[in-house]
Amino acid sequence: MAFxxxxxxxxxxxxxxxxxxxxxxxxxxxxxxxxxxxxxFLMAVLFRGMDDSERRxxxxxxxxxxxxxxxxxxxRRPVVDKxxxxxxxxxVSLPLAPLLASLGFRVPMISGRGLGITGGTLDKLESxxxxxxxxxxxxxxxxxxxxxxxxxxxxxxxxxxxxxLYALRDVTGTVPSRDLITASILxxxxxxxxEALVLDVKCGAAAFMRTRAEATxxxxxxxxxxxxxxxxxxxxxxxxxxxxxxxAGNWLEVVESVECLRxxxxxxxxxxxxxxxxxLMVQTGRADDxxxxxGVAAGELDSGRPLAVWQxxxxxxxxxxxxxxxxxxxxxxxxxxxxVRSPASGCVCQVDARLLGEALRRLGAxxxxxxxxxxxxxxxxxxxxxxxSVSAGDVLVRIHARSENAAETxxxxxxxxxxxxxxxxDREAVRIT
Amino acid sequence: MAFxxxxxxxxxxxxxxxxxxxxxxxxxxxxxxxxxxxxxFLMAVLFRGMDDSERRxxxxxxxxxxxxxxxxxxxRRPVVDKxxxxxxxxxVSLPLAPLLASLGFRVPMISGRGLGITGGTLDKLESxxxxxxxxxxxxxxxxxxxxxxxxxxxxxxxxxxxxxLYALRDVTGTVPSRDLITASILxxxxxxxxEALVLDVKCGAAAFMRTRAEATxxxxxxxxxxxxxxxxxxxxxxxxxxxxxxxAGNWLEVVESVECLRxxxxxxxxxxxxxxxxxLMVQTGRADDxxxxxGVAAGELDSGRPLAVWQxxxxxxxxxxxxxxxxxxxxxxxxxxxxVRSPASGCVCQVDARLLGEALRRLGAxxxxxxxxxxxxxxxxxxxxxxxSVSAGDVLVRIHARSENAAETxxxxxxxxxxxxxxxxDREAVRIT
Numbered sequence: 001m002a003f004x005x006x007x008x009x010x011x012x013x014x015x016x017x018x019x020x021x022x023x024x025x026x027x028x029x030x031x032x033x034x035x036x037x038x039x040x041f042l043m044a045v046l047f048r049g050m051d052d053s054e055r056r057x058x059x060x061x062x063x064x065x066x067x068x069x070x071x072x073x074x075x076r077r078p079v080v081d082k083x084x085x086x087x088x089x090x091x092v093s094l095p096l097a098p099l100l101a102s103l104g105f106r107v108p109m110i111s112g113r114g115l116g117i118t119g120g121t122l123d124k125l126e127s128x129x130x131x132x133x134x135x136x137x138x139x140x141x142x143x144x145x146x147x148x149x150x151x152x153x154x155x156x157x158x159x160x161x162x163x164x165l166y167a168l169r170d171v172t173g174t175v176p177s178r179d180l181i182t183a184s185i186l187x188x189x190x191x192x193x194x195e196a197l198v199l200d201v202k203c204g205a206a207a208f209m210r211t212r213a214e215a216t217x218x219x220x221x222x223x224x225x226x227x228x229x230x231x232x233x234x235x236x237x238x239x240x241x242x243x244x245x246x247x248a249g250n251w252l253e254v255v256e257s258v259e260c261l262r263x264x265x266x267x268x269x270x271x272x273x274x275x276x277x278x279x280l281m282v283q284t285g286r287a288d289d290x291x292x293x294x295g296v297a298a299g300e301l302d303s304g305r306p307l308a309v310w311q312x313x314x315x316x317x318x319x320x321x322x323x324x325x326x327x328x329x330x331x332x333x334x335x336x337x338x339x340v341r342s343p344a345s346g347c348v349c350q351v352d353a354r355l356l357g358e359a360l361r362r363l364g365a366x367x368x369x370x371x372x373x374x375x376x377x378x379x380x381x382x383x384x385x386x387x388x389s390v391s392a393g394d395v396l397v398r399i400h401a402r403s404e405n406a407a408e409t410x411x412x413x414x415x416x417x418x419x420x421x422x423x424x425x426d427r428e429a430v431r432i433t
Numbered sequence: 434m435a436f437x438x439x440x441x442x443x444x445x446x447x448x449x450x451x452x453x454x455x456x457x458x459x460x461x462x463x464x465x466x467x468x469x470x471x472x473x474f475l476m477a478v479l480f481r482g483m484d485d486s487e488r489r490x491x492x493x494x495x496x497x498x499x500x501x502x503x504x505x506x507x508x509r510r511p512v513v514d515k516x517x518x519x520x521x522x523x524x525v526s527l528p529l530a531p532l533l534a535s536l537g538f539r540v541p542m543i544s545g546r547g548l549g550i551t552g553g554t555l556d557k558l559e560s561x562x563x564x565x566x567x568x569x570x571x572x573x574x575x576x577x578x579x580x581x582x583x584x585x586x587x588x589x590x591x592x593x594x595x596x597x598l599y600a601l602r603d604v605t606g607t608v609p610s611r612d613l614i615t616a617s618i619l620x621x622x623x624x625x626x627x628e629a630l631v632l633d634v635k636c637g638a639a640a641f642m643r644t645r646a647e648a649t650x651x652x653x654x655x656x657x658x659x660x661x662x663x664x665x666x667x668x669x670x671x672x673x674x675x676x677x678x679x680x681a682g683n684w685l686e687v688v689e690s691v692e693c694l695r696x697x698x699x700x701x702x703x704x705x706x707x708x709x710x711x712x713l714m715v716q717t718g719r720a721d722d723x724x725x726x727x728g729v730a731a732g733e734l735d736s737g738r739p740l741a742v743w744q745x746x747x748x749x750x751x752x753x754x755x756x757x758x759x760x761x762x763x764x765x766x767x768x769x770x771x772x773v774r775s776p777a778s779g780c781v782c783q784v785d786a787r788l789l790g791e792a793l794r795r796l797g798a799x800x801x802x803x804x805x806x807x808x809x810x811x812x813x814x815x816x817x818x819x820x821x822s823v824s825a826g827d828v829l830v831r832i833h834a835r836s837e838n839a840a841e842t843x844x845x846x847x848x849x850x851x852x853x854x855x856x857x858x859d860r861e862a863v864r865i866t
Contacts, residue, residue: 011476011479036468036471036604036605037472037605039472040606040607042473043476043477043480044480046444168469171470172437172470172473173437173444173474173477174473
């Protein structure tokens with residue numbers, strides 16, 4: 001069957017058979033389809049959508065387009081992972097992966113780089129001196145089997161269909177299709193050979209999904225499809241109106257993650273890390289009740305064991321531990337540090353994560369386009385949160401910049417990010433559903 | 434502005450500015466836009482549509498992407514043309530162009546080739562020995578200024594934007610966009626430098642537009658836009674459920690066209706030719722009333738003058754007049770001729786032009802894909818029409834084929850094309866609106 005027939009069928013609202021979708025993915029990977037036909041097809045999918053069967057077949061065919069990780073059977077050590085749709089200051093993966101390993105899970109955490117205003121786990125990890133995220137699948141398997149955790153980038157042999165399709169979607173306006181997003185996210189996670197998966201779907205001003213309705217639809221779509229594909233999955237919708245935690249920027253987020261691993265750090269970060277870990281305990285039958293499981297996870301963080309797992313992971317993945325420790329002790333690394341102070345006393349009622357995210361990217365912590373090099377040291381810390389009380393002159397945020405000019409630009413970009421009011425404001429729970 | 438922004442804006446239902454559309458056409462012709470981006474944009478246009486301003490700007494920018502014909506001012510000899518959306522047996526252009534020239538118009542008729550089940554004027558003309566449809570624009574101008582008519586293919590220098598976009602639409606499922614169809618048709622006609630244009634929008638089983646509502650929408654869209662672009666235009670919706678006339682196939686249609694130019698031939702063909710000629714007389718102020726103008730056109734056909742114009746045109750465009758006359762005198766040219774006879778007596782109530790068109794293409798008269806060579810001699814003649822009375826054993830259609838096998842295939846393909854009933858059936862007028 002000619003691919004043009006499939007484009008026309010999808011354009012007219014029809015569905016493709018499993019054979020047709022598998023053939024599509026096979027030919028995409030083989031480079032056998034003209035790019036102009038694939039992009040027209042993707043745009044038709046964006047408008048017409050895919051049904052459950054099409055979405056499932058696409059996801060599985062993309063997963064199977066490359067290597068799928070396999071694990072020694074061990075019911076006491078389930079293989080699990082987490083995925084987040086991304087937010088400003090979202091460093092959850094960094095404390096979560098060692099916490100999960102410390103709780104007895106095996107965690108082959110394959111992450112991505114930042115694009116847009118949301119940071120990427122790989123960029124954050126690479127701010128650690130010597131740390132390598134490019135490991136072979138053999139080495140990933142070895143580390144996860146022995147130590148319980150590896151935090152790495154995708155290998156070239158995994159999910160090539162997604163790499164090809166994503167690169168095309170990126171230049172043809174076909175990224176924001178819920179069906180294609182779902183297949184892209186899950187094909188990569190399913191290629192890790194997971195037994196359970198927890199999803200953090202961000203919702204709010206700085207999230208890909210701005211409204212609660214959109215985020216809930218995506219969460220349900222991801223959760224439903226992953227379960228159909230045989231991986232026990234739970235999706236949470238969480239707030240992304242203000243940054244998560246009190247710092248944003250690659251190295252600055254490592255610092256905050258280590259605080260979390262020490263049982264300290266911001267409450268919202270700890271809350272979310274423990275919620276996701278607790279959910280995986282419930283999902284794999286290691287706990288009956290989410291609230292109790294969250295308590296176990298919090299106790300585990302306080303024990304210091306996850307911090308030890310973290311440090312061993314850094315060593316195994318090549319970190320220069322002396323340089324890392326020295327870097328961790330330095331309060332300031334960027335050439336220019338400036339504080340923004342509150343003009344008034346009152347209670348913080350808004351911290352706009354989108355404005356901060358855009359300023360962060362401009363500072364050099366993120367990418368304006370794929371391939372840009374990120375600056376590990378720039379960013380924000382000491383960011384106030386909604387519900388904080390401030391006096392006039394208190395620090396609202398501290399800016400770490402490459403130059404005075406860059407700092408001034410950031411200050412003007414975030415001028416409207418903070419709002420202070422007289423009456424008290426309640427803190428909001430991170431978790432929405 | 435990056436083209437990706439325009440794709441995204443159109444995808445989200447927005448409109449492009451005139452500058453943006455002109456830039457798009459310029460870059461398409463310069464080959465400066467990646468094909469995958471252009472096809473994604475065209476698919477977004479198919480789903481979202483274009484507003485009046487976008488459609489007008491696109492049409493004019495496409496017209497101006499190449500050479501536009503210019504004419505010596507002469508109010509007594511308006512420059513006019515006709516376009517049809519195509520049908521089975523639609524040979525109207527062949528008698529119409531010389532008739533219009535005979536009526537005093539200048540007619541630079543630039544036509545296309547057949548694709549799908551509808552024939553192309555160029556394919557029909559090229560069944561005339563020696564006749565050339567590839568003339569330079571200088572030669573076209575000379576013939577039209579002196580003799581009043583030339584029937585040719587597009588020159589390489591005219592409307593390159595349409596050639597590029599059409600080739601891309603053809604392989605990406607983006608042909609059936611009313612906006613893109615409108616711009617494609619009119620950009621080519623406007624490049625002829627016309628003062629008036631008449632449009633024949635076919636409607637029915639064998640037409641691109643199956644329903645009257647669709648045909649009417651396309652007719653209104655074409656008429657409205659052409660008038661906005663400064664060319665006085667009228668669109669007629671006409672029936673394409675049964676073939677037009679009694680023959681279909683390249684040379685067989687030339688034979689019937691010559692009959693029409695002799696004042697004879699099928700009534701429906703003569704009716705449509707005279708209607709379109711009459712309309713152009715009204716549109717250019719040479720007649721007040723369509724009915725009277727149709728009478729003038731019919732009288733002109735009967736005068737023999739249009740036939741003389743036709744013969745002079747054949748000579749000027751290189752036809753071998755002796756070979757043409759000999760060919761015209763032969764009743765049968767294809768190696769195999771078979772008659773299909775009526776199994777019963779009664780009145781013809783259906784002749785399915787789609788089935789006949791598909792069989793015609795399979796016989797070799799049309800193309801299964803662009804670039805196929807057409808067979809000039811094969812086809813159908815002596816086709817009965819709705820309203821004809823037949824006795825059992827009367828010929829329903831005569832098949833001209835390359836081989837016995839091909840004839841048998843055609844017979845089985847058209848087995849259900851004809852329906853005969855006992856009670857009488859009225860003939861239907863060709864013109865719907």
